[in-house]
Amino acid sequence: MRPWGGKGEGVSLVAYANRLPVSRGRHGWRASAGGLVSALRPALESRGGAWVGWDGGAGDVPRRVEGFDVELVPVALSRREVEDYYHGFANRTLWPLLHGLIEQPVFERRWWTAYRDVNERFAAVEVGSDGLRWVHDYHLMLVPSLLRRAGAGPIGFFLHVPFPPPEVYARLPWREQVLDGLLGADTVSFHTETYRDNFVRTCARLRDDVRIEGRTIALAHRRVLTAAHPISIDARTLAEDARSAATERSLRGLRAQFGGRRILLGVDRLDYTKGIIERLRAIELLLEGRPELRGRIAFVQIAVPSRGEIREYREVRRNVEELVGRINGRFTDPGGDVPVHYLYRGIPPERLLAYYRLADVCLVTPLADGMNLVAKEFVTAQAACGGSGALVLSEFTGAAVELGDALPCNPFDVVGL
Known part of the structure; x- marks a missing residue:
């Protein structure tokens, strides 16, 4: 799993994910277990990286945790924001939609508004102007375009869940806005070629201003690379x-x-x-x-x-x-x-x-x-x-x-x- 096609060694790296990769136990704060933390940790630690994420409501997350050489940049969310953005739009709208309608998605405009507002909050976090930005998963699909408007770059996005066929994705009332968000990245990556192909076909079907050139989506003034990079374990x-x-x-x-x-x-x-x-x-x-x-x-x-x-x-x-x-x-x-x-x-x-x-x-x-x-x-x-x-x-x-x-x-x- 790589943020984009280039190597980028020696360049600072900022990861954006829904939640910070730490938890508080009986003996204080420590790095969380889980596939995302294991996958990102080597890249972040080797580049003096930072991780932007929700603080889980703790309010006192330290900037660094012993044994985890990554700067932590917390984003505070209200209880209502967590309810509407996370429990609502992310997990009752996007999650079932992206998984092929195993459950029926719920479309609530209030949830969409909260999702948009929280994505803006993540993108506005001050982490310096240099370095690579690596945005993760369905919670933050608007962040790439928001970072681009702010002048950040280069920007990579990785989706950790499936991307459905265009006829499924097209049911999302805010389909254009979410696609615009993703196409703000320089590279959009998926686990498999099937998911990547679904995304490319969706862009071709729903956007009149794109050309598909192999693995590249050509926009009016720039190009977006699509890639398949399956995540693994240590x-x-x-x-x-x-x-x-x-x-x-x-x-x-x-x-x-x-x-x-x-x-x-x-x-x-x-x-x-x-x-x-x-x-x-x-x-x-x-x-x-x-x-x-x-x-x-x-x-x-x-x-x-x-x-x-x-x-x-x-x-x-x-x-x-x-x-x-x-x-x-x-x-x-x-x-x-x-x-x-x-x-x-x-x-x-x-x-x-x-x-x-x-x-x-x-x-x-x-x-x-x-x-x-x-x-x-x-x-x-x-x-x-x-x-x-x-x-x-x-x-x-x-x-x-x-x-x-x-x-x-x-x-x-x-x-x-």
């Missing part, structure tokens, strides 16, 4: 951690807990795009049709809490938990262990790596996903210790383009899954 560090003493201890405990049963594993944010309900229905059908497997397999679903303030996410949690209860009620023998182990929480890194190593099968079955780093983490952890676990991977993930040895699946086909 495979070397993850492999080392998978072999660590802490992971080994956790793995011994899990093996003792599950005995000789075969383990199927799912690891996701609790989100309606992740296909958790379809996955659980497939497990139910398997236990129903293959009674000899009852008591011989266990399915572990780690569901990290996410966006609980949003109605659709509360509903998916309720549906998932009702389905888990139904499966366990149907297929648990008296005195026996349940077939589905549902963990509604985040877990420590060494525990997650132990689950990756324990699993005989990892089910990565989103209905739509920009990339999905769980798939890459699983195969890396397995390979680090000579494991032979299988990866079942949805064809609707960006990772499916790269991981050709995975077992492909259509998660909408529950029987086939």
